[in-house]
Amino acid sequence: MLKANTDIVRLNGAEKHFGAVRALNGVDFHVGAGECVGLVGHNGAGKSTLMHMVAGTLRPDGGQIAVRGDEEASYSVARALELGIRCVFQELSLCPNLSIAENTRINHPSLAGFGWRRRAADLIRAKLDEIFPDHGISADDIAGDLSIGRRQMVEVARAFTLTREPLHLVILDEPTSSLDAHTAGQLLSFVRRFVEQGGSCILISHVLGEVLQNADRIVVM
Incomplete structure (x- = not known):
């Protein structure tokens, strides 16, 4: 259970340098339980760098990160997943030579043993059906054979699948960039349902209307 009035994640004074380039300089950022936070800003503002920190793929050069009220001294991708934080980055990460079911297994170590x-196929199929009812994707499809739009649909659906690991926060970095208007609408409707049920989401989008219509709070970088 979450502590009363505890944020899912909070960064205080986050800093990140890439050589002489200062990507983040003392950024404070937080996401509460049951909240969709819109994150907007021009290219190079540091949005993706900040999200990589939340997802554990980048270590901050300064500042602190706390998850569910507890400061994390050795935060990593594995720790983020353990704490129920997942990310769908703009750069798609499916293994192109594996099937959709096999790609789902990568995120869920508990899917092991006979059968x-x-x-894995049942898991990803059920989530695709829930988010994108007319998706037309088979769990046996090879990821590399799918269109970019369908790969993006699989990436999103995989992030919301549940086995033994908890799920509290999903970062969606330009999740509709390769989707048509109908499919994007299906996804955003699902995100609202997820948040209404107590989940949290960070929504990054260059389509300002998507952010204005779906975010509970907007952070501009």
């Missing part, structure tokens, strides 16, 4: 392929 894991069937369980």
Whole structure:
């Protein structure tokens, strides 16, 4: 259970340098339980760098990160997943030579033993059906054979699948960039349902209307 009035994640004074380039300089950022936070700003403002910190793929050069009220001294991707934080980055990460079911298994170590392929296929199929009812994607499809739009749909659906690991916060970095208007609408409707049920989301989008219509709070960088 979350502590009363505890944020899912909070960064205080986050700093990141890439050589002489100062990507982040003392940034404070937080996301509460049951909240969709819109994150906007021009290219190079540091949005993706900040999200990489939240996801554990980048270590800050300064500042602190706390998850569910507890400061994390050795934060990493594995720790973020353990704490229920997932990210769908703009750069798609599916292994192109693997099937959709096999790609789902990568995110869920508990899908092991006899029959894991069937369980992984059932898991991703159910989530695709829930988010994108007319998706037309098979769990046996090879990721590299899918269009960019369908790969993006799989990436999003995979991030919301549940096995033993908790799910509290999903970062969506330009999640509709390769989707048509109908499919984007399906995704955003699902995000609102997820938040209404107590989940949290960070929504990064260059389509300002998507952010204005779906975010509870907007942070501009």
